Amino acid sequence: SQQGEEDPQALSIQEGENATMNCSYKTSINNLQWYRQNSGRGLVHLILIRSNEREKHSGRLRVTLDTSKKSSSLLITASRAADTASYFCATPPSSGNTGKLIFGQGTTLQVKP
Amino acid sequence: GAGVSQTPSNKVTEKGKYVELRCDPISGHTALYWYRQSLGQGPEFLIYFQGTGAADDSGLPNDRFFAVRPEGSVSTLKIQRTERGDSAVYLCASSLKSRETNTGELFFGEGSRLTVL
Numbered sequence: 001s002q003q004g005e006e007d008p009q010a011l012s013i014q015e016g017e018n019a020t021m022n023c024s025y026k027t028s029i030n031n032l033q034w035y036r037q038n039s040g041r042g043l044v045h046l047i048l049i050r051s052n053e054r055e056k057h058s059g060r061l062r063v064t065l066d067t068s069k070k071s072s073s074l075l076i077t078a079s080r081a082a083d084t085a086s087y088f089c090a091t092p093p094s095s096g097n098t099g100k101l102i103f104g105q106g107t108t109l110q111v112k113p
Numbered sequence: 114g115a116g117v118s119q120t121p122s123n124k125v126t127e128k129g130k131y132v133e134l135r136c137d138p139i140s141g142h143t144a145l146y147w148y149r150q151s152l153g154q155g156p157e158f159l160i161y162f163q164g165t166g167a168a169d170d171s172g173l174p175n176d177r178f179f180a181v182r183p184e185g186s187v188s189t190l191k192i193q194r195t196e197r198g199d200s201a202v203y204l205c206a207s208s209l210k211s212r213e214t215n216t217g218e219l220f221f222g223e224g225s226r227l228t229v230l
Contacts, residue, residue: 033218042117042204042221043156088155090219100146100169101219103155 004032004089004104012110019076021107023089032065032072033090033101043088046074081113115139117222119205125228126195134190134225138207145188146219147180148204156204162188195229202226
């Protein structure tokens with residue numbers, strides 16, 4: 001079963017706009033990760049945020065984590081056509097687990113030039 | 114190579130046949146994962162190795178699926194008596210397990226696309 005659920009399922013924006021994707025999860029976690037997948041390729045790790053962190057930045061990416069609401073958001077600022085991809089959040093199934101990651105269904109982002 | 118390598122990249126087989134998919138992880142990565150991804154879906158966890166042993170195989174759908182990692186490096190996912198429903202992209206990932214987070218960053222291969230006719 002999926003731990004995380006991304007929202008929206010699909011997002012289409014113009015180049016230069018910001019894109020926001022949300023992830024909700026069910027159980028307590030010690031960290032949450034975001035991955036990106038270009039069509040037909042493997043996943044690429046973007047950022048990891050720990051449960052004691054509320055916000056983290058990496059270049060044009062901003063990730064927030066609200067453990068009280070069991071949710072996270074990924075913001076891509078000043079989007080580019082090259083940002084077109086699917087984005088997934090991933091969490092351990094519960095805190096103190098064996099180390100596996102459970103992925104959500106993903107948000108498909110299209111950035112139009 | 115520097116990244117996770119998966120072979121074959123594409124495999125077409127007939128229903129009922131046996132298939133092996135190979136994963137060569139990043140050198141030194143102790144953790145190795147297999148996932149399965151259907152079109153439009155997120156990766157579905159199959160099995161996770163820590164060293165040579167399967168730390169968690171709870172995602173294997175049934176006893177037709179088996180995976181090994183005999184020397185703690187290369188892993189092989191084996192599917193017996195393949196069915197059309199097994200058609201998917203099989204993704205392998207490796208990581209340096211972090212003591213602090215218990216789950217490190219995963220490095221994925223490009224996947225093996227399996228088509229069962």
